[in-house]
Amino acid sequence: MNISNLKSFTIGGKISGLTGVGLKLILNQKETLMISPGSTEFVFSSKIPIGSDYEVNFATQAEGDFCELINSIGKVGNKNIQDIEINCKASCIKCIIFVTQNGYPANIGKASNFDSSCQSDPNYPGSGNFKAMVVDGVSRRASITSNLGDGQIDWVFKANNAYIRPNGINIETSNPNGLFTSTISTPITSITSDHWTGLELDWTTFLDGACLKWTTNSASELGIAGDAYTQDILTLTRGKGLQHCSINRQLVCVEQ
Structure with missing residues (x-):
């Protein structure tokens, strides 16, 4: 037996x-x-x-x-x-968000594995623990239901928390579900970005847009990317749309 x-x-x-x-x-x-x-x-x-x-x-x-x-x-x-x-x-009180200087490959293994790149990137502010605003629905998830924040797994934003740029400029305070559901007061960065997210515009996971849950860098597979030079959540989460997994892209990194 x-x-x-x-x-x-x-x-x-x-x-x-x-x-x-x-x-x-x-x-x-x-x-x-x-x-x-x-x-x-x-x-x-x-x-x-x-x-x-x-x-x-x-x-x-x-x-x-x-x-x-x-x-x-x-x-x-x-x-x-x-x-x-x-x-x-x-944890941090006014938590920093930054966009990496470097781009990173999509075949990292799972969403949470991007976190180490936040810590080693040249734009790392020198202290603090950071996680990447990237989801796969398995190791990291922002929401199951549109803009609700239910079923979260290791999500990067805390509830009712203030977020700032590295220079101290206010970005926005998250809602009670650890999300931003309309706009943010100030763009995360002052120049356009092209960062991996795997997100739909309503913070749910776009499972067909996560480079096979971040396990491939094949040019035939696609992943969702956003642009952090915006006050609009749609642009932040998926403003660059589906992109080939073969190209390295930036990350949005959030202090914990």
Whole structure:
């Protein structure tokens, strides 16, 4: 008899530094788990069969905290998973948004893998943790329903938060769903950009416009790109339309 039919195990780990409310985890894009301030450990209620893959991600970050995951992806062996780490620290208050100087290839593996390019780009402001405003519907998602902000996964904008340029000029404050649904007060950049997004104009994921969920740089595949020299959300999210995945493009990077 197959052992996978007999045994299944829980997924959990340790937490440090969590002070804010609202931290919500998501397991394999399905099961969510709310975490209370001050918690030092967590475990999902469902069990995963031995030999199965697991992935823990953030549905929402805690208010006032920026948390990072360690050991969040793996395969279930013959024991409960207890070595996932969530390390939290204070998040930014007026958070910087910038557009990268360099362009980056589409075949990065998944949307959240673009984040490291934000940290290493020449336009990185020198401090802070940044994530790329790019979605794939799997590792990062802004909204399932038009402009609602439901079903978020590791989304880059926080609720009711002020965002600024690196020089301190105000861009806009996000709404309670961590979105901008009409216009922004000031363009993110003073020159035109050509940045990957994978977004529809209403913050939902354009699954046919994400270079096969950011796994290919084939000229025969297409990905959605936007332009950050705008006050219009449609232009920011998908103003450049479908573009060939073979061309490197910029990123919009958001401080956490």
